[in-house]
Structures are given as structure tokens and as C-alpha cells.
Amino acid sequence: MTIETEFVNKQALINHYTKLIPRHVLAHYPTPLLRANCLATAGGAVELWFKRDDLISFGFGGNKIRGLEVMLADAIRQHANCFVTGAGVQSNHVRATAAVAAQQGLPCTAVYWGKPPTAVDGNYRLSRLFNANFHFTHDDDRASVDSHISLVAENLRQQGYRPYAIPRGGACAMGVLGHVLAVFELYQQCLCQGVGPDAIVLAVGSGGTYAGWLLGTKLLKLSWTVLGFTVSREADAVSQQVADLASQAATLLQLDWRFQASDAPVYGGFIGQGYGIPSSEAADAIQRVAQAEGVLLDPVYTGKAMAGLLHGLDKQQWRYKTLVFIHTGGEPAFFCGQWRMVTST
Structure with a gap:
């Protein structure tokens, strides 16, 4: 199959499934896809990009x-x-x-x-x-x-x-479909900007976002891997929740697909003392990204996921060469008292 034929086939899939997903558009899309040019990652061997869903132009943003x-x-x-x-x-x-x-x-x-x-x-x-x-x-x-x-x-x-x-x-099947559309959006951006991700990385709480990325990736038969860092439950429980939600959303698209927990790899170890409780690892990751890229992460979701991602990059534990980090938003939490108690600045 030629590259041109593959593109036409994927665009046909995008058009087909977009018509099946009801949507009352509130914001302007696409959100930016920006390369991290100054953040030191694995000695420069890994290319890192941010999908800036924190910049969604409605309701203070966030995916x-x-x-x-x-x-x-x-x-x-x-x-x-x-x-x-x-x-x-x-x-x-x-x-x-x-x-x-x-x-x-x-x-x-x-x-x-x-x-x-x-x-x-x-x-x-x-x-x-x-x-x-x-x-x-x-x-x-x-x-x-x-x-x-x-x-x-x-x-x-x-x-x-x-x-x-x-x-x-x-976290429901209908909401998952909104994140399927985000997969379509990123695929088209990557084509336009010449980006070839090996993996998509995101924070996982209730599982709806990850489920959408899992389903959308399979719909388009994309080669990238979707990886999650749990900020809430135990990793195994999150994987099962994601699989269940993706299966339910597939049913809404008239697909008889059943995802398994093994289809949704989730990493643990960076929750800290619990959900919604800021951690020192997240604080360090937030400061590192802010000072290198001028990008503000949040202490509940993206800060903890980034802590896990940077740990793996620093230890050279990843085989991936090009990563896209989904910045899901959440900056308002940065301005609550609980966060100010742990920041050193």
C-alpha cells in the first residue's frame, strides 16, 4: 500500500466515524502541537512534543x-x-x-x-x-x-x-468519543508537521481520555503506542477501567470490539500520597518543564504523569524516539492552597 493510498483510507475512516459522533462544538481546533526544544531528554536522543489541550479555548481549557x-x-x-x-x-x-x-x-x-x-x-x-x-x-x-x-x-x-x-x-462511553476525535486531530497534525510519534503519553484518572485514545488509535490502525501514568487508582485497575470504557464506546460506533486490560498499559509509582495530593516528584517535574519550556503543568494530573515520563527518559528506560505528551490541562489547581504548601518558589 502506498503512502497516498494509506492516507486516503485513513481520511475516509475519519470522515465516516466523525459523522457517527454527535458533537456540539464549543472551542476552536486543532490545539497546538509543539516541540519541546529545551527540555533535556535522554541526552537529546528522544524527541518530545506537547499536544496543548490545556489551550482549548473554552471554560479555562483542558481536554x-x-x-x-x-x-x-x-x-x-x-x-x-x-x-x-x-x-x-x-x-x-x-x-x-x-x-x-x-x-x-x-x-x-x-x-x-x-x-x-x-x-x-x-x-x-x-x-x-x-x-x-x-x-x-x-x-x-x-x-x-x-x-x-x-x-x-x-x-x-x-x-x-x-x-x-x-x-x-x-468517565462514560459518550465522553470517550470526544477523545477519539482528538486522535483524528493529532494524526492530521502529525502529517502536516512531519511528526512520526512512537508513543502517546498521558495522565490517567477516571480513564475516559485514555479509552478514547486507545479506541481512536485502533480505528485508524495507527502504529503508535498509547501509555498512561495513573494518578488515581492502582495501575491494573485503571487498565481494566480503560478497556471497559473503550469497549462501551466502540459499541456506540456499532463495532463489536472488546478491549482487554493488556491493551491499555498503565504505569504506577508516581501518585505520591494519593489522588489530588501534590507530590515532590510532580513539583520537580512541573518546575523542570516550566523553566525549560515555559509550559505550566498541573499538580494533580500532568505533573505526576510528566514525573513518570521524565524518570523513564532520565534512566533511558524507553525504547521510543518520538513521544507526544498530551497536556490535558488542569492549571487552575496550581492556584489552590494545597499546591502552594509544597512549592519552593
Whole structure:
């Protein structure tokens, strides 16, 4: 098969599946694909690029917007008139959902685990600015959000609303499809810019982003490997979650594909003391990238994933020559008190 034929075939696939994915576009695309020119990586033997989804031009950015564009189209189709979702108070997903609801003129209820914080900063401050309503579970178990989303949605139905409930962190099959579109976007950018990635690297929390990249990569039969660094659960559990979400999203595209945990390699060891808790390794990675590239990562997701990536590069543990790091956003968390406690600057 010639390069020209391969391109035509892939473009046909992109056109076909894009038509199958509902989307209410909120931002301008594509987001930049930029080379890291000054960050020292494996003595210069490895070429590193940033896919800057932190620069998505809506709701203070972050790739959660991609999934929400698809979910918004689905909500409009269902004639929903309010949103319910949840996570922690510094959730990028909740902040992004609140922005989407505000833009649509619809109420949004954010369900947070635990009790109301004393400080109003970071993403929590932005969610308040977007006029979200808040419901706290008063339970420190993150999973408590799941049952409370259902309770809040049911209460709203009894009041005559038609809520569109989005799972914790936006991890659902419909949201996964938004990240499939990101794969199509990056493939086309790489062709235009002459970039040939061996691997795509990203942070993995609830698994929706990784699932989209896994599914999109298989749809286009791309040669790159997708690698994740967990910032939440144990690596094996994350791999299974990603596989399940990718399988569910494939069903929405009328594909009888079943992914296995082995299809979604996830690395651990860089979570620190736990999800949402800044670590010294992430702080070092954030400072290193900021001083070398002028790029700001966040302490919850991208900082920890970058810590893992840089560790592997410094130890020359990777066989890859060209890597694309998906900058999923999250910078508002940088401006909350919890982060300031560990920064040295």
C-alpha cells in the first residue's frame, strides 16, 4: 500500500466515524502541537512534543471539554434542561461542566465528596463563578459521589426537571468519543508537521481520555503506542477501567470490539500520597518543564504523569524516539492552597 493510498483510507475512516459522533462544538481546533526544544531528554536522543489541550479555548481549557462537547450534543438530543455531575472540589471536569451549563443557560449541580472546603480557590472558585449549585456528600470516600449523583438527579426529576447526569469525572462511553476525535486531530497534525510519534503519553484518572485514545488509535490502525501514568487508582485497575470504557464506546460506533486490560498499559509509582495530593516528584517535574519550556503543568494530573515520563527518559528506560505528551490541562489547581504548601518558589 502506498503512502497516498494509506492516507486516503485513513481520511475516509475519519470522515465516516466523525459523522457517527454527535458533537456540539464549543472551542476552536486543532490545539497546538509543539516541540519541546529545551527540555533535556535522554541526552537529546528522544524527541518530545506537547499536544496543548490545556489551550482549548473554552471554560479555562483542558481536554474535558472534548468529551463534554459530545455529551452536550447528547443532552440536547434528550431535551435535558440541567446537568448533574461530580468529583472533588478541584475537579477540572466539574469546572468544565459548569462552564458548559453556563454557556447553555442551564442549571448545573456539582456533587463533591466530603465537606465544603474553607478556602474558595482553584477550580472550586471557577465553578462558583460559573454559577454551579453544590451538593456535598459529607463522606470522604470518593465513590460516595456516584450514589449522590443519582440521588440529586432523581430529586430534580421529582421537581419537574430533565437532568442529564454525567458520571464522576466524565468517565462514560459518550465522553470517550470526544477523545477519539482528538486522535483524528493529532494524526492530521502529525502529517502536516512531519511528526512520526512512537508513543502517546498521558495522565490517567477516571480513564475516559485514555479509552478514547486507545479506541481512536485502533480505528485508524495507527502504529503508535498509547501509555498512561495513573494518578488515581492502582495501575491494573485503571487498565481494566480503560478497556471497559473503550469497549462501551466502540459499541456506540456499532463495532463489536472488546478491549482487554493488556491493551491499555498503565504505569504506577508516581501518585505520591494519593489522588489530588501534590507530590515532590510532580513539583520537580512541573518546575523542570516550566523553566525549560515555559509550559505550566498541573499538580494533580500532568505533573505526576510528566514525573513518570521524565524518570523513564532520565534512566533511558524507553525504547521510543518520538513521544507526544498530551497536556490535558488542569492549571487552575496550581492556584489552590494545597499546591502552594509544597512549592519552593
